[in-house]
Structures are given as structure tokens and as C-alpha cells.
Amino acid sequence: METEFSPIPPDYYDMFLEEQKKEFSKVFYFVTGNDVEEAKGKITGLVKSDGFKKYLTFDSGDKVRVDRIITVNGIPGPAYDEYDSYALACLNCNVQAD
Numbered sequence: 001m002e003t004e005f006s007p008i009p010p011d012y013y014d015m016f017l018e019e020q021k022k023e024f025s026k027v028f029y030f031v032t033g034n035d036v037e038e039a040k041g042k043i044t045g046l047v048k049s050d051g052f053k054k055y056l057t058f059d060s061g062d063k064v065r066v067d068r069i070i071t072v073n074g075i076p077g078p079a080y081d082e083y084d085s086y087a088l089a090c091l092n093c094n095v096q097a098d
Contacts, residue, residue, distance in 0.1 A: 003032075005053045006067045008078040016056060019043055019072050027056065030068040030079055039064050 019025050020043040027039045041060035048054050055063045069077030 003068070005051075005065070006078075007052075008067050012066065012069075012078050013046070015072065015075065015077075016043065016046060016066070019075075020045070022073070025058075025073050027064055027072050027077075028070040029064045029077075030070065030082070036070065036083070 023042055025040065025043050028036055029039065031037045039056075039058055039060070039062035041058040041062065044057045044059050046054055046066070047057055047063075054066045056066060056069070057063050066078065068079050070079050070083045071077055
């Protein structure tokens with residue numbers, strides 16, 4: 001199930017512009033729910049689609065919704081806190097005591 005588009009802070013757009021200058025980028029992002037995918041290649045631009053949704057485009061043909069980006073070349077993106085919350089979730093919360 002696709003989530004609603006969430007506006008992101010303007011600082012991330014500055015980061016995307018800087019990363020676009022590089023010849024190769026690797027981006028991890030949420031596809032649907034908590035499924036994580038990877039896009040890689042040269043970032044070729046930022047496009048607006050489906051109303052307010054914005055996407056990073058790559059020379060490889062990949063297209064990534066900006067509000068679902070976890071990291072760009074290891075730099076935390078707009079969805080990093082959501083990703084991090086999965087790692088910090090209590091693993092013992094559902095364990096019953098004897």
C-alpha cells in the first residue's frame with residue numbers, strides 16, 4: 001500500500017542537488033510499507049508527478065519518491081528516522097514471561 005506524500009524540509013533538496021553532481025549515487029528507499037529497495041546510477045533530476053509527489057530520477061531508469069528516501073550515498077534522507085525506528089523497536093515486547 002502506498003503512503004501519502006509527505007513534504008520534506010528544503011535542506012534535502014539542497015542535498016539532492018549536490019548529489020546530482022556526482023557520477024554515481026546509491027539510494028536506499030522504502031517502496032511500500034517497510035520494504036526497502038536500492039536505486040543506483042547518476043541522479044539526473046527531480047521531477048514532479050501525481051500532483052504533489054516528487055521523484056529523483058536516475059540514468060538507470062530508476063525513479064524514487066523523495067519522501068521515502070532512507071539514505072543517499074550513506075547520508076540520512078527524509079525517511080531515515082522511520083527506518084531507524086524499526087531498528088530501535090523493542091524486540092522483546094511480544095515475548096511472554098514464564
